[in-house]
Structure formats: structure tokens, C-alpha cells
Amino acid sequence: MIIRLQSEDFDPEREAQMLDVKGAGARVSFVGTVRDSARDRTITALEIEHYPQMTRAELARIGAAAQSRHNLQEVLIIHRHGRLACHERIVLVTVWSAHRAEAFAGCQAIVDALKTRAPFWKKEISPEGALWVPGQTPQDLG
Amino acid sequence: MIIRLQSEDFDPEREAQMLDVKGAGARVSFVGTVRDSARDRTITALEIEHYPQMTRAELARIGAAAQSRHNLQEVLIIHRHGRLACHERIVLVTVWSAHRAEAFAGCQAIVDALKTRAPFWKKEISPEGALWVPGQTPQDLG
Amino acid sequence: MITVRCFAAVREILGWDTRELAPTDAPRRASDVLSALAGPRAADLPKPLLVAINCEHASLASLVRDGDEVAFFPPVSGG
Amino acid sequence: MITVRCFAAVREILGWDTRELAPTDAPRRASDVLSALAGPRAADLPKPLLVAINCEHASLASLVRDGDEVAFFPPVSGG
Numbered sequence: 104m105i106i107r108l109q110s111e112d113f114d115p116e117r118e119a120q121m122l123d124v125k126g127a128g129a130r131v132s133f134v135g136t137v138r139d140s141a142r143d144r145t146i147t148a149l150e151i152e153h154y155p156q157m158t159r160a161e162l163a164r165i166g167a168a169a170q171s172r173h174n175l176q177e178v179l180i181i182h183r184h185g186r187l188a189c190h191e192r193i194v195l196v197t198v199w200s201a202h203r204a205e206a207f208a209g210c211q212a213i214v215d216a217l218k219t220r221a222p223f224w225k226k227e228i229s230p231e232g233a234l235w236v237p238g239q240t241p242q243d244l245g
Numbered sequence: 246m247i248i249r250l251q252s253e254d255f256d257p258e259r260e261a262q263m264l265d266v267k268g269a270g271a272r273v274s275f276v277g278t279v280r281d282s283a284r285d286r287t288i289t290a291l292e293i294e295h296y297p298q299m300t301r302a303e304l305a306r307i308g309a310a311a312q313s314r315h316n317l318q319e320v321l322i323i324h325r326h327g328r329l330a331c332h333e334r335i336v337l338v339t340v341w342s343a344h345r346a347e348a349f350a351g352c353q354a355i356v357d358a359l360k361t362r363a364p365f366w367k368k369e370i371s372p373e374g375a376l377w378v379p380g381q382t383p384q385d386l387g
Numbered sequence: 388m389i390t391v392r393c394f395a396a397v398r399e400i401l402g403w404d405t406r407e408l409a410p411t412d413a414p415r416r417a418s419d420v421l422s423a424l425a426g427p428r429a430a431d432l433p434k435p436l437l438v439a440i441n442c443e444h445a446s447l448a449s450l451v452r453d454g455d456e457v458a459f460f461p462p463v464s465g466g
Numbered sequence: 467m468i469t470v471r472c473f474a475a476v477r478e479i480l481g482w483d484t485r486e487l488a489p490t491d492a493p494r495r496a497s498d499v500l501s502a503l504a505g506p507r508a509a510d511l512p513k514p515l516l517v518a519i520n521c522e523h524a525s526l527a528s529l530v531r532d533g534d535e536v537a538f539f540p541p542v543s544g545g
Contacts, residue, residue, distance in 0.1 A: 116258030126281040132274040139268040157521035207353045221544030224474035238541025240514050244523040299442035336466050363465030366395035380462025386444040
């Protein structure tokens, strides 16, 4: 399992190739990018704050839980922080499995968990001003 | 929507970049590769036969159905045919959507439909001989 | 004419991939077309047998018209 | 000592990101730690307020011990 937190951009295919997973059969990837509008406002940039030590620990827990539950051969998570312009990549989640159903379920479980458990906070920068993106409140934290 | 049938390999990221979809927010990709074993046999290669005119038409129908049902901004399907060595890429399905749940559902719907509706047949080549991969029989064809 | 095509194990069992069949006055179903060309070998074909008419999924009971392309093949395994 | 950290809107409202708090003899919950440092401003904080202790999700009712790092932040939005 590879977990990376960084401010720089990444090449999704190159990162996946570097893991060199053989014989998995199915690979599912999610790439999230900065949208150019949200809540009826034009977005020019996104500022992503995070809690570095906890982010690393929480992503490792999220990845490990999905890996065992969905029978994944390998998991790659790269999440950026800092200021990102619109259309830039924010996050990559790639998983490998023998079968497609497990790969889809495992990748989606990780992306869903990022939204509710990973300590990132996003501020949308628009010509009208900056606004924190409302986070999701899961029922089962703690 | 881009549908491609080819014998050559492809670079998943390069193909996705060429479509240059902006502001989608979520992109989900599936890459299927030739496994090195199946049904307790070592697989050295896969021979993929298809029905070219129908394949093209059926992939376009599958892509269009997922695009409208799951609100996808763009759909890319590349499927190879001919003889592929083990670990080679077979298929790429990439979809773009404003939201992650639609992107996951749309990509999975296309991959599932490929399995049951797209006229491809696979022959697994192993040291013990060649064997047709049993296809799936959907209830709703025709 | 009706163009008949076979794929994968169906092609291997019947020993050909494309045939032409003269149309008849009476309407024919895909199953009639298969019987006319496969003869006794029809019994050896994989089950279920899938059918397409003019590149769309159909069934053995579907009617085949002059000018149609009808295809017979085993369950598919794309992706 | 107990290390207390705040993030995002919580940090902006309280005006600091890290504080140290001397431990007490009586056990304290995360909510007590917050009251000790936020004072009346605790009422302005976003609800729900999330809590982590030693980099794991916890709750306002969780006990905080000497040497712990406790963090307060709004609901997250990763991915």
C-alpha cells in the first residue's frame, strides 16, 4: 500500500505503473479534480488544509480496511494539499483486484471514507470571496 | 463519446487527457488486464475474437445508455482484440461526471454490460491447451 | 439474400464463418435459418446460443427478412 | 502536558492553531479541554465539532490524558 501527501501534481498512470502490480485482472482508479463552479459560484482555486500526522494515519487505516474487506491486491492513495487552481487534480485512488466487482467496491469505499474521515478541509476561492466547503458528518466517527 | 477497437496497446492516461474534459470533478477508470492464471490453469496468452460491426454498434449503445442514465459528461471505451500476452491491457473504460457516485455507477454499468452484451469471445491459451472462456448469459438480451 | 455469420465456438463447430442464404416466400425465424445451414450439427452447438440480427441482440424466435445479417454465437465475454 | 490543535474554521474562530495545557489531577474530557481554552468563544464554533485524540477520531466525551494530543475541527471534506 502506498499513501502519499504532497503539494505537487502527479501523473496517475505513471504512479500506477511504478507499483507494477502483476496479474490483478482489474484496476479501478478515481481522480478527483477542482471543479470550476460549486454552489452557484465560480471557483478560481481551492485551498486544502490538513492535519498531516493524522491524515497519514487515517489514510493508512482507510486503505487497510478496504484492502482486507474488498480483497484488494494493492492500494495507492495520493492526496494533494495547499492551493490548487481549478481543473487541477486533487486526489488519486487506484486499487487492484482479481475481479472487477471487488475493485469497484474497494475504490469507492476508499473515496467515500476520504470524504467523511480524512482530516482535510477545503476553502473555495471565488471572485465573491472565500468559503469553507461544508464537510460531511458521518455517524460512526470516534 | 469515444469508442475504439484496436489490436495495439494504449496509454490510459494519455487517452483520457486527449479528451480534455474540464470541470467534471470526478473521473473513474477501469483497466482490465490478462490474468496469469484462471480456472487453476497458467495462462500465457488470450486470443480475443469479436464481431467488428456489431461490437462498434453495441459499445456505442452501452456507452450512450450509461451516459444518459448516470449523467456522465464524457465516456471513453477502448477494447483490444487479437492475441494478447498475460498482463497486457485488454480494455479501458473511463467516465467523467460532476459527482463521484455517478462516475462509479456509470463506469461499473459499462464494464458490466461489456461482460454480457459486447460480442467478444476470449480463448485462454495455456501450456495444457486452449480453452474458450465461458461467457455470461444475461436474461434481457434481444 | 440473407447473410449468416458464426463466431467463436459456433464457427469452430460448424466449420465456416459466413454463408449466404436465399430468401424464401414464407417468413423464417432465426432458428429456421440455423437449421437450414447447420443441419444435424445444430445439436452440438453451445447452449445457450445467442443471436444477433443486423448487429443487434435478438433471439432464435426473431423473424429474419431478405437483406438481413443474422449471426450466431456463444455467450459473450467482453471487458 | 496536553497538546491542543485546531484546524480550518475552528482555528480561524479561536485565532490560534496550537496550545499546551497543563494536566490536572481529575480526569478531563475533550469537552473540558475545549472549555478551558476556548472560553465563551466555544459557542461560536461550527457544529458538529469533530475531535481527534492522538490522530484518531474521538468524541467530545472522550477522556484526555497527560501527553495526549487533542484536536478540534469541523466536519472534514477530503477526496
